[in-house]
Every structure is written in C-alpha cells, then in structure tokens.
Amino acid sequence: MGAERLLRQARMTQELPFAVVQDRGQMQVISSLSQMAEERGLRLDQPLRDAMAMCPDLITRLRNPQSEARFLNSLRRWASKFSPWVAEEPPHSLVIDLTGCAHLFGGEEGVIEQVEQDCLDLGLSVHIGLADTKGAAWALARYAGQPLGVSRTGDAIDQEAPATRSRAVKRRNWERGGAAPQLRSNRGASGRIAQPGLTRQALAPLPVAALRLEGHVVTALSRLGLRRVEDLMAQPRAALARRFGKGTVYRMDQALGVAPEPISPAKQAPHFACRLSLPEPIGLAEDLLAALDKLLPRLAVRLNEKGQGVRRLRLEAYRTDQTMQSLEVGLARPSADIARMRPLLASKLGDIKAEFGIDVLRLVAAQTEPIHAHQHKGHIDAGQAVAARVLENTKLDDLIGTLGARIGLEALTRLHPGDSHIPEKAAQVQAAAWSVPHLHWPAPPRARPLVHFSPEALQTHSEAALPLTFKWRGQLHEVHSAQGPERIAPEWWLAERAWRSGTRDYWQVVTKTGDRFWLYFAHGGAISGGWFCQGRFA
Known part of the structure; x- marks a missing residue:
C-alpha cells in the first residue's frame, strides 16, 4: 500500500x-x-x-508510517459505504463485516465488483477474500490462487543435490503441494469467495501460513511435511497443541469458525491537529518559530472546546522532496496552555533538518487527556493557599517537561512512600510524568541512611553482640559509638529471598574515622545469618 x-x-x-x-x-x-x-x-x-544489485533502475522512497496510517484511515472511511462494521488491520488491510449488507450491492459478487471498480478509480490494486470467518477471508485474500511456496529448509526434494535426486522416489512423503485452489473467482485472481458452509474446503489447499501462524511454526511444520492446511487438519489436535503450542490449534479454529473472532469496528477517536501550508519552502529556525506561533493558538482553541489537554505533542515537517521529519515532546500534566507547549517544541526545533526546504507543517496532539478546572471553596486565605500550591505544582510539571524533552520523560522518576515496614520498601520509584508528588512523608521510627545498597557481609565475629572492629570492603574499621538495636522482622506473608536470613537488628555505627554505617545482625532462618552493612549516612 x-x-x-x-x-x-x-x-x-x-x-x-x-x-x-x-x-x-x-x-x-x-x-x-x-x-x-x-x-x-x-x-x-x-x-x-540486494534489491539494487538485482534491479539497478529501482526507484526508492523512504517510508512515512504516519502518512500510511492516515491513508489507511481514509480507506476505512471509504469502506464504510459497504458496511458500518469496518476495522483496520495495519499496515495495509481492512476487515469488513458484510452481514446483512451484501444484498444492497447485488450480492457478494456485486460487492467485489464495486470494491474493485472503486480501487481501480483510485489507482490502487486490491486482493479480496470473502468467507464465513475473518480468518478464512484473510487467508483467501492473500493465498488463494498463489503457488504453494516451499520453505527453504533443506528437506524438500527440489533442494537436494543432483547426485541424490535418484533417491527421491523413496522420499515421496516429503513432497507436498498440488494445484492451486479452484474457487469461484471474480475478475481474475483478485476476488476469492468461499461458499457459505464450505470454509473447510476452501482452506484445505492453502499453505499453512494462511492460518496466520508465526514464522518459526510454519518452518517447523514444513520440515515435517505439513505444508497445506488439509495436512494440518488431518493431525491429532492434542499432538499439535503439545508440540507447536495452543496458538496453532486456536488459529485453525478461528479460521474454521469453531472459535469466535468478532470484528470490532474502529472507534473514531477525538483527533486534534492543524496544518499550515507555506507558499515558499522555509528552513530557518526563526521561520519555524513563526509558523509554530500560528499553529499553537488554533490547536489550543480546539482542545479547550473539547475540554482536553495535550500529553504528547508532535510536530511534523513535510519537505519538498516528499519526505517528512517529526519531533515529539511530552508534558508532565495534560494542558492546553500555549505557554507550556511552545518552549518544549522550541527547544527541539534544532533537530529538524530542512534539507531542500519545508513547505508544510502539521501539529498533532498525539495523546490527549481530559482536564478539569479547579474549584476553590472557603475563605480567601484558603483559596490563595490552594492557588499557590497549584502554581507550584505547575512549575514542577514544566521543569519535568523541559527535562523530558532532552532526556525523555521515561528517564525521570520520583520517590513515593511505600506501605511497608521493610527499609528497602519504604520508598517506591515511580515515573515523574505519570505520578503525583506526595507532600506528607511518614516519619520512620529511626533515622535512615541516605545511601542504600544491597547487604554486604562483614568480616567479624558471628555473635549478636555489636563488634568493636569489623572489616568491610577490604578496610578495617573501629567502632567509636553506636545506637540501637532496631529490630525489624520480615514480612511473613511474603517469601522474599533477601529476607530468608530471618529477623534483623539494625545499628547506627560511627567509626573512629568519622564514617557512619548502617549495620545489622541477621539471626538466621532458611539461610545462615551474620553481620551485614546495608547503607551509609551522609
């Protein structure tokens, strides 16, 4: 396509x-x-x-996935003339449920004739399959009338060396194939119709790849000589599921109509985008900013009308050589405020390469979320305090968005208090852009170190009494003072490997060199205990 x-x-x-x-x-x-x-x-x-070596005069263009998706969406809207139940199957297919609609076009043959004529007028080629099930229609559209391709596994007769072909008569079980399916066709090989109730007969001559199986499964079946659907139907289902997975049997059931596979029509999602066609190609950063100032207000108006805010914003720059380059930024909180969207896009305009010039710019709200206005109740001072807090959070969100435009929103994290008494679970790491900051942290029963790491064993005695000296990471330390112990028991309802050493007694230890360590003694459980170091105080 x-x-x-x-x-x-x-x-x-x-x-x-x-x-x-x-x-x-x-x-x-x-x-x-x-x-x-x-x-x-x-x-x-x-x-x-390899293609250029085979065909030196080949003309090529770079793929534009966004344009192809929009084109497929346009074809879906066109196909809705035949039935309201139309679904997209990227990257280049449509699925139509014609139940109760075919008679409006003179039957199934009339539908195929109309589809072919429309595609001919649009300058497009089309392969059609029509059957009782989605899987069977998918198979007929792609494989009916095509030769049975043989996988290059080395097991087929035509892949043997000439000197060994004399033994081919003894190995006829490897030779599979046969004539292409002779189905009722309309206008050549482009239309394939399986008669109602004859889905099994229509699928039987097709290759096993027509069942939408994974590539490695098709290769494995071909090695065993199972190259057509009828070969697969003749095998015991339990053996197929055990050797090739339940998905193989499930795909066959879907194609035959044993397992349901309904067609869900594509829902028309709210779309927010605006376009600017330029009379002359541009390439300077100042020109791009000026164009951006014209696009953003138009997009903001549409978002505010629907009560939506942008979460991800994409700028598409279409060049004169029919290629496109895009950049995408994310916001920590959905917003339709121009002052929050413009700096993020402006910071990344340098990534766009104008090449021969840009003649079309398109601004797309790739991801949107509903936004709700804050309603303040109470006296004036309380309202001002809430407004100040909202403004502060907005500044933090802007900072997260600015940093995310440089390193990616996924790389920014924040800590949230965890619902556990275990020190390792006292704080949970969450994505900063998709979480709300926690304002009130619960105070721990004892001071916690700033630096945590996995417990590391100490070289000292194995008794519960605090040692006067211990060796850690190759250095000998002498204890000057200590606070503790703080006993922490494991979560008995969870079997965690790190806590199989049993109950721990934590100590805050200050050495004679001024270092402050967080040590604990494990009393032993499923595994032996001893003294460990788990953190350092600042």
Missing part, C-alpha cells in the same frame, strides 16, 4: 520498478513494492543493497 500511495500521489507511471524502504538496524529494507518491482523478482523485507 505504501508504494501505491506514493505512486498515486506523485502521479508516477508503473513502468519503472518502485519500492518504499525503511531503516531496520544498520541497513535499509523494502517495506512495500510496486507490481513492476515484484515482476523483477524483488520481495518484501529484502535488503536494499
């Missing part, structure tokens, strides 16, 4: 091979092909360097 979308947009001819490529790791691979490119022997997921 990606290749045909670009060919249609640029009004390019299909006489030359064309492909859409995307970055994958350290190389570029083909994500979409034109019909001419397929005829030249190219295939999906093929490295670009």
Whole structure:
C-alpha cells in the first residue's frame, strides 16, 4: 500500500520498478513494492543493497508510517459505504463485516465488483477474500490462487543435490503441494469467495501460513511435511497443541469458525491537529518559530472546546522532496496552555533538518487527556493557599517537561512512600510524568541512611553482640559509638529471598574515622545469618 500511495500521489507511471524502504538496524529494507518491482523478482523485507544489485533502475522512497496510517484511515472511511462494521488491520488491510449488507450491492459478487471498480478509480490494486470467518477471508485474500511456496529448509526434494535426486522416489512423503485452489473467482485472481458452509474446503489447499501462524511454526511444520492446511487438519489436535503450542490449534479454529473472532469496528477517536501550508519552502529556525506561533493558538482553541489537554505533542515537517521529519515532546500534566507547549517544541526545533526546504507543517496532539478546572471553596486565605500550591505544582510539571524533552520523560522518576515496614520498601520509584508528588512523608521510627545498597557481609565475629572492629570492603574499621538495636522482622506473608536470613537488628555505627554505617545482625532462618552493612549516612 505504501508504494501505491506514493505512486498515486506523485502521479508516477508503473513502468519503472518502485519500492518504499525503511531503516531496520544498520541497513535499509523494502517495506512495500510496486507490481513492476515484484515482476523483477524483488520481495518484501529484502535488503536494499540486494534489491539494487538485482534491479539497478529501482526507484526508492523512504517510508512515512504516519502518512500510511492516515491513508489507511481514509480507506476505512471509504469502506464504510459497504458496511458500518469496518476495522483496520495495519499496515495495509481492512476487515469488513458484510452481514446483512451484501444484498444492497447485488450480492457478494456485486460487492467485489464495486470494491474493485472503486480501487481501480483510485489507482490502487486490491486482493479480496470473502468467507464465513475473518480468518478464512484473510487467508483467501492473500493465498488463494498463489503457488504453494516451499520453505527453504533443506528437506524438500527440489533442494537436494543432483547426485541424490535418484533417491527421491523413496522420499515421496516429503513432497507436498498440488494445484492451486479452484474457487469461484471474480475478475481474475483478485476476488476469492468461499461458499457459505464450505470454509473447510476452501482452506484445505492453502499453505499453512494462511492460518496466520508465526514464522518459526510454519518452518517447523514444513520440515515435517505439513505444508497445506488439509495436512494440518488431518493431525491429532492434542499432538499439535503439545508440540507447536495452543496458538496453532486456536488459529485453525478461528479460521474454521469453531472459535469466535468478532470484528470490532474502529472507534473514531477525538483527533486534534492543524496544518499550515507555506507558499515558499522555509528552513530557518526563526521561520519555524513563526509558523509554530500560528499553529499553537488554533490547536489550543480546539482542545479547550473539547475540554482536553495535550500529553504528547508532535510536530511534523513535510519537505519538498516528499519526505517528512517529526519531533515529539511530552508534558508532565495534560494542558492546553500555549505557554507550556511552545518552549518544549522550541527547544527541539534544532533537530529538524530542512534539507531542500519545508513547505508544510502539521501539529498533532498525539495523546490527549481530559482536564478539569479547579474549584476553590472557603475563605480567601484558603483559596490563595490552594492557588499557590497549584502554581507550584505547575512549575514542577514544566521543569519535568523541559527535562523530558532532552532526556525523555521515561528517564525521570520520583520517590513515593511505600506501605511497608521493610527499609528497602519504604520508598517506591515511580515515573515523574505519570505520578503525583506526595507532600506528607511518614516519619520512620529511626533515622535512615541516605545511601542504600544491597547487604554486604562483614568480616567479624558471628555473635549478636555489636563488634568493636569489623572489616568491610577490604578496610578495617573501629567502632567509636553506636545506637540501637532496631529490630525489624520480615514480612511473613511474603517469601522474599533477601529476607530468608530471618529477623534483623539494625545499628547506627560511627567509626573512629568519622564514617557512619548502617549495620545489622541477621539471626538466621532458611539461610545462615551474620553481620551485614546495608547503607551509609551522609
């Protein structure tokens, strides 16, 4: 679909091979092909360097996933003319439930004729499958009328060396295949209709990949000679589930209609975006900021009308060479305030490379959440105190958003008090952008060290009495003073490996060199105890 979308947009001819490529790791691979490119022997997921060696005149363009998703969404709206139950199946498929709708177009054949004619008018090719179940329709659309592909596993007869083919007669059990399914077809190989109640017969000649199985499962089945769906149907279900997983049997049941697979129509989510087409290409940071000042007020108005606030904001810059570059920022709290969105976008405008110039800018609220106004009740002083607290939290959220634009919101964390008496669980780490700061921390029964680490064994005696000297990390320390003990018992309702040494007696120890350690003696339990160091005071 990606290749045909670009060919249609640029009004390019299909006489030359064309492909859409995307970055994958350290190389570029083909994500979409034109019909001419397929005829030249190219295939999906093929490295670009191999494709260029096979087809030197290949024309390529970079993939634009956002544009492809929008194009698929547009096709979904077009397909709603046939049925209100239309769902998207990214990256290039639509699923339509025609129950009770086919007679409006003259039956199932009439639906296929209308779909093909509309796609022809749009300059798109289409493969259609129509059956009682979603899985069967998926299989017919992709594999009906196609040759039975043989996996290159080394086990097939046609993969043997010439000197060993004389033994092929003895190994006919490896040779699977047969003629392509002869189903009722409409206008060539593009339309495939399975008669009502004949889903099993329609699926039988197709390869096992038509059941939407994972690649390694298809390869394993091919090694065993199970290459068609009818071969899989003849096997015991228990053995298939035990060897290849329950998913294999479940996919077969879905295709045959034994397991339900309803079609959920895509819900039209609230969409907030605005676009600015420029009369001349731009590339300077000042021009981008000026364009941003025109887009943000329009977006803010739409958000305020619906009571929504932005959580993630994306700026898409479309260049004159039909490529696009985008940048995305996140806010710690949903907001429709321009003063909070503009600095985040402005700080990342330097990442946009104008290349030959930018002629279209698009601002999209990629993620939104409802926002509610704060209602203050009580006397004036209380209202002012609440307003000051809200303003303070807003400043903290702005700081989190600014730091998140540089290092990512996921890298920012904050501590929250934990509901446990165990020292390691006294504080829980949570994402700063998706949590609310806790204003009132409960005071611990005793002082806690600033630096915590996993318990480290000390070299000293094994008695419960506090030692006068101990060796830790290769250094000998002498005890000057100590406070304790503070006895902490493990959570008996949880079997934690770290607390299998039993009850602990914690001590705050000051050495003669001025170091302050947090030591404890484990009385022993499932494993032996002893003296350990778990933290240091500042």
